[in-house]
Amino acid sequence: MEEVPEFKSLAYSLERSFAINGKATSTLTNYLRCLSHLALHYKRSPELLNEEQIADYLYHCQNLHKTPSESFFKHTIYGLRAVYKVLGMNKSASVYHRLKAERPTIGA
Numbered sequence: 825m826e827e828v829p830e831f832k833s834l835a836y837s838l839e840r841s842f843a844i845n846g847k848a849t850s851t852l853t854n855y856l857r858c859l860s861h862l863a864l865h866y867k868r869s870p871e872l873l874n875e876e877q878i879a880d881y882l883y884h885c886q887n888l889h890k891t892p893s894e895s896f897f898k899h900t901i902y903g904l905r906a907v908y909k910v911l912g913m914n915k916s917a918s919v920y921h922r923l924k925a926e927r928p929t930i931g932a
Contacts, residue, residue, distance in 0.1 A: 827863075827864060827867060828860075828863040828864065828867060828868060828869055830868075830869040830872070831859075831860065831863045831869045831870075833869075834859070834869050834870065834871060834907060834911075835856055837907075837910050837911065838852060838855065838856065838906060838907065838910055839852060841906075841910045854895075854899045854903075855899055855902065855903030855906055856903070857899070858896055858899040858900040858903050859900070859903045859904070859907065861896075861900075862878075862881055862900060862904075865881055865884075866881070870903075870904060870907055871907055871908070871911055871913060878904065881900075882897070882900065882901070885897045885900055
């Protein structure tokens, strides 16, 4: 939070919203962990990033983890969705990508 001071305010807003809405602390922790990586990557709080920056970061995550089904990638997207909802922001293009549903393999 020292490298990206405005992230502290964002973290508080998410924490407050999760508490009020009775959402799991573990989910909040996962979202904040992933969002902090994003913030450190750009040295800016996620809500201040434009769609191109977010798309570039998601591409980076996808390549880093080899597949969009990895939990880090998912938690980054879901965390961004939560941020935008909590802050009443209308940003959607880059974070509302459809994540492929994992299907069990038959015969496995």
